[in-house]
Amino acid sequence: MLKPLTFAVPKGRILDEALPLMAHAGVVPEAEFHDKKSRALSFACEGDEFGDMRLIRVRAFDVATFVAHGAAQVGIVGSDVVEEFAYSDLYAPVDLDIGHCRLSVAEPVGQESGNGSASHLRVASKYPNLTRKHFEKLGIQAEVVKLNGAMELAPGLGLASRIVDLVSTGKTLKDNGLVETSQILQISARLIVNRAALKTDERVGALVERFRALVAQAKAA
Numbered sequence: 001m002l003k004p005l006t007f008a009v010p011k012g013r014i015l016d017e018a019l020p021l022m023a024h025a026g027v028v029p030e031a032e033f034h035d036k037k038s039r040a041l042s043f044a045c046e047g048d049e050f051g052d053m054r055l056i057r058v059r060a061f062d063v064a065t066f067v068a069h070g071a072a073q074v075g076i077v078g079s080d081v082v083e084e085f086a087y088s089d090l091y092a093p094v095d096l097d098i099g100h101c102r103l104s105v106a107e108p109v110g111q112e113s114g115n116g117s118a119s120h121l122r123v124a125s126k127y128p129n130l131t132r133k134h135f136e137k138l139g140i141q142a143e144v145v146k147l148n149g150a151m152e153l154a155p156g157l158g159l160a161s162r163i164v165d166l167v168s169t170g171k172t173l174k175d176n177g178l179v180e181t182s183q184i185l186q187i188s189a190r191l192i193v194n195r196a197a198l199k200t201d202e203r204v205g206a207l208v209e210r211f212r213a214l215v216a217q218a219k220a221a
């Protein structure tokens, strides 16, 4: 009897783009998954190709945590999250070519200072590790004020001189009087797996191959 397989997906914006891809791979959640009134967090999947597979819906950063600890064996998450945590037990074998955005530094319009001769800066971000690493490379010590959203407010309110946040169209920065001053990382969503599960459960390898083939097929089309 196969152990249940748990597939973690984020609640946020990647999900809409990920669901069609998952369906092509044979990962289809039960109807309750789409019921906005449901408070359930774990859902059975249709069919029995992968045995007893469940889908769990968690916050983006938590997808990586569940998979790294083996509580979920497979997941989908942005490469920003993979890079921020750099968990050794987490392997990201497939770039799904969805959820494209970038991680950038932004400053108030008209006050773009470059980094000048600063040796220390206060930066607001949801990504403390990537932020510190980026500024370290420039010889600057970044004191990171960790926020979970609405980073764009921080410079105007004196919480930090700049922010490090995700940018896609640039509208959020523009509407909040900020300008992108450098790009740190190009981002896309990844299929992630727990390394131990990949070695011990052949369904995990089968899912990796399924998603890999789908992405290759989409690129060739």
Ligand SMILES: Nc1ncnc2c1ncn2[C@@H]1O[C@H](COP(=O)(O)OP(=O)(O)OP(=O)(O)O)[C@@H](O)[C@H]1O
Pocket (backbone or CB within 6 Å): 010, 011, 012, 013, 014, 058, 059, 060, 061, 077, 078, 079, 080, 081, 099, 100, 101, 148, 149, 166, 167, 168, 169, 187, 188, 189
């Ligand atoms: N503007 C964007 N355009 C494209 N992809 C984005 C954008 N913002 C975020 N992403 C991608 O989607 C992922 C999830 O972002 P989102 O902010 O929607 O998650 P969330 O689940 O709402 O976050 P939280 O856990 O803070 O509630 C990010 O990690 C990133 O990879």
Ligand SMILES: O=P(O)(O)OC[C@H]1O[C@H](OP(=O)(O)OP(=O)(O)O)[C@H](O)[C@@H]1O
Pocket (backbone or CB within 6 Å): 012, 013, 148, 149, 150, 165, 166, 167, 168, 169, 170, 171, 172, 173
């Ligand atoms: O460049 P844009 O196209 O404007 O996108 C950038 C915005 O998208 C993300 O936020 P999201 O909408 O996911 O909300 P959040 O603040 O809850 O993270 C990100 O944190 C930016 O605020």
